[in-house]
Amino acid sequence: MPATPSYRWRADVDDDDLLDLVASHGGRADPGWWPRVREHSLGWVTAHDDDVLVGFVNVAWDGGDHAFLLDTKTRPSHQRRGVGTGLVRHAVQEATAAGCEWLHVDFLPELAPFYLEACGFRPTEAGLVHLSAARP
Template sequence: MPTDNLPTEKLDIGWRRPVTDAELVELTTSHGGNAEPGWWDRIRNHSLGWVTARSESGHLLGFVNVAWDGGDHAFLIDTKTRPSHQRGGLGTAVVRRAVEETRAAGCEWVFVDFEPHLEQFYLESCGFRPTAAGLIHLTDE
């Protein structure tokens, strides 16, 4: 996995390593996202796994969760990178590790949904291909 653009500090990118709800809330709010305390504690058991990226000091810099259907299909959700480490290859490295681990777990497919401004990241940097999909926003009236 090329990491030429990663920050010069030593990073620990790990699969299913401990991460707390408070750390994920803080990471989410660091880039302007909305985070509800307790969400990670509620959904962790529905995950195939997750990837964390930490600095040498242990500070959480990146994260992605891999949900799954218990069979062949996995779904990347909650991809997050601390603003100080965006556009340097860390997000790509975290997603690639998630894809590798999902393949190793025996899944055949990994899906990701994203907003249009993230198309270059997921399609060009991470290697996903576009597909047709449908969506119903359940809170729309």
């Protein structure tokens, strides 16, 4: 069983580490994604097991009261061991410390137990436009 990871706020993380994490669970890795996204972030939480990146969540924000949880990822070898919950817990703490009033997250229905039960989010009504589907 892997050791408990160390969690870090705004730790140095490079594009290759994130590409490897995404690919580890079958996600589509987009080279250059992290350098483009990082500048829009309030911060991010990483989970490391020794020198291996085993978890990540990005906290984007509007520069004021609203922060947004994006791209929560946990390496398959570390799933179901509290790593994702730890990432979110640290993100909540840091967004609170930064003065944010709200932390938003959207997710697929199968992730509802994680976000609503394990992480303490509550369901809300929201609207969404799938932009690529709306293009003429």
